Amino acid sequence: xxxxxxxxxxxxxxxxxxxxxxxxxxxxxxxxxxxxxxxxxxxxxxxxxxxxxxxxxxxxxxxxxxxxxxxxxxxxxxxxxxxxxxxxxxxxxxxxxxxxxxxxxxxxxxxxxxxxxxxxxxxxxxxxxxxxxxxxxxxxxxxxxxxxxxxxxxxxxxxxxxxxxxxxxxxxxxxxxxxxxxxxxxxxxxxxxxxxxxxxxxxxxxxxxxxxxxxxxxxxxxxxxxxxxxxxxxxxxxxxxxxxxxxxxxxxxxxxxxxxxxxxxxxxxxx
Numbered sequence: 001x002x003x004x005x006x007x008x009x010x011x012x013x014x015x016x017x018x019x020x021x022x023x024x025x026x027x028x029x030x031x032x033x034x035x036x037x038x039x040x041x042x043x044x045x046x047x048x049x050x051x052x053x054x055x056x057x058x059x060x061x062x063x064x065x066x067x068x069x070x071x072x073x074x075x076x077x078x079x080x081x082x083x084x085x086x087x088x089x090x091x092x093x094x095x096x097x098x099x100x101x102x103x104x105x106x107x108x109x110x111x112x113x114x115x116x117x118x119x120x121x122x123x124x125x126x127x128x129x130x131x132x133x134x135x136x137x138x139x140x141x142x143x144x145x146x147x148x149x150x151x152x153x154x155x156x157x158x159x160x161x162x163x164x165x166x167x168x169x170x171x172x173x174x175x176x177x178x179x180x181x182x183x184x185x186x187x188x189x190x191x192x193x194x195x196x197x198x199x200x201x202x203x204x205x206x207x208x209x210x211x212x213x214x215x216x217x218x219x220x221x222x223x224x225x226x227x228x229x230x231x232x233x234x235x236x237x238x239x240x241x242x243x244x245x246x247x248x249x250x251x252x253x254x255x256x257x258x259x260x261x262x263x264x265x266x267x268x269x270x271x
Contacts, residue, residue: 001053008032009061016161016168017066017073017182018088024164025230029095029265037162037215040208070185085239086251090258092234097263099164099230103223113224120228124166125235130174138183139192147195153177154199159207161200164226168200170236 008030016023027033036058039051076084100106109117139146153175157168172178177196184192214222242248 005057006061009058010065013062013065023161082239083250083254087254087258090255091262094259094262108220117224117228121232124232128236138180150195151199154196155203158200158203
């Protein structure tokens with residue numbers, strides 16, 4: 001068992017609770033993105049035993065973060081929103097040098113790659129202007145229609161979680177089920193957790209295979225899309241500035257902290 005994946009899972013789980021921050025980006029920061037895709041897509045193959053030691057501690061860490069820290073994240077977003085968001089902006093900016101090295105952008109990126117990168121960045125950045133309601137009433141009345149809706153919402157969110165730059169929580173927010181997911185986790189509503197969770201699991205399996213295929217067959221164009229998504233996510237996460245100098249000072253510190261953390265992780269090749 002790769003027990004160090006517990007803390008990696010904790011970090012990924014925390015990020016997946018926050019609209020605008022991608023668990024895939026955190027996986028890149030931690031240097032386990034390629035291994036994560038390989039393990040998820042290979043778990044339902046003949047080589048499943050090879051991946052179990054990687055996935056179980058990671059899943060345990062993510063599950064712990066989702067169950068225990070949902071209320072903390074809710075508190076931070078409600079009472080320390082700007083410093084929290086700037087910390088994640090630091091993480092996002094700090095991961096870019098690692099991604100550029102990984103993609104060998106200087107050598108391989110041509111005009112078509114740059115066009116795709118800009119389009120991906122613009123598309124994701126435009127989501128910052130989508131009006132969402134974080135305070136929408138959670139779904140508690142389960143019907144066949146709401147069960148199907150929650151399942152496919154989890155599916156779409158999990159696909160976003162695996163792509164650096166796209167937040168699964170933000171997708172839930174756009175779909176109108178973010179409050180339901182947070183309610184389910186904070187109140188341990190097992191039926192809701194099971195429905196959304198099963199959609200997430202199915203989405204992980206399907207999308208991991210698709211992303212691995214694209215990275216294998218079209219690596220430079222796929223990296224161009226990923227870099228564009230990461231750049232665009234900065235606009236989505238950016239909370240604006242406040243006139244309160246104390247908050248600005250704390251936000252500057254958290255921004256630098258996030259940047260340093262990402263650069264430290266990104267400077268090392270991790271299995």
